[in-house]
Amino acid sequence: MSFSLDTPSALTLKAEAKALREDRARAGEPLSHGAALEAVARAHGFRDWNTARAMLPERVSSPMQVGMRVKGTYLGQAFKGMVIGVLLKSDMQHYQVTINFDEPVDVVTSELFSAFRHRVVSTVDIHGVSPARTGNGEPQMRIMRE
Structure with a gap:
């Protein structure tokens, strides 16, 4: 069985939104933080950021643990x-x-x-x-x- 995390965390989506904002800024297309959160939430199949945030855990446990x-x-x-x-x-x-x-x-x-x-x-x-x-x-x- 390989490692996988089926459900992303809210922190993961926030990190993706930050990366999206940085990519757009480098391309000369500034994007607000809220718009980046909305885009990332939709990319993960959620209707909007609020829906994603309500359904996702804040963090997910590590797929690897010391002693495993x-x-x-x-x-x-x-x-x-x-x-x-x-x-x-x-x-x-x-x-x-x-x-x-x-x-x-x-x-x-x-x-x-x-x-x-x-x-x-x-x-x-x-x-x-x-x-x-x-x-x-x-x-x-x-x-x-x-």
Whole structure:
């Protein structure tokens, strides 16, 4: 089972509205805070901001918790381990997670040498997928509950 949050929070929508305002301002099309909230609410399928605000929780719980057992891939190598740190990033869409692997993972694909990692810190989205990519275009990290 992969991580997902089906319902966004009010804070998430507010962060999206702020980003929308900043994007529009850079494009020379200023947008009021209220208009940005309304646009984001409609984009999420709500009639308006007030409806969205009434239906959404203020915050959602983290899809990852310290002590949670996880599995996945890191730089293309399979792993199992434990989450030992979680930090919600300022965009409210990504988490910085620290994973302690059960067995060290060789992060080098060369047959000439090895570089083992026992603990890594990576940024992942709410689905457990890293936005950073490897040279072949795959996410650097994918995490799922074990």
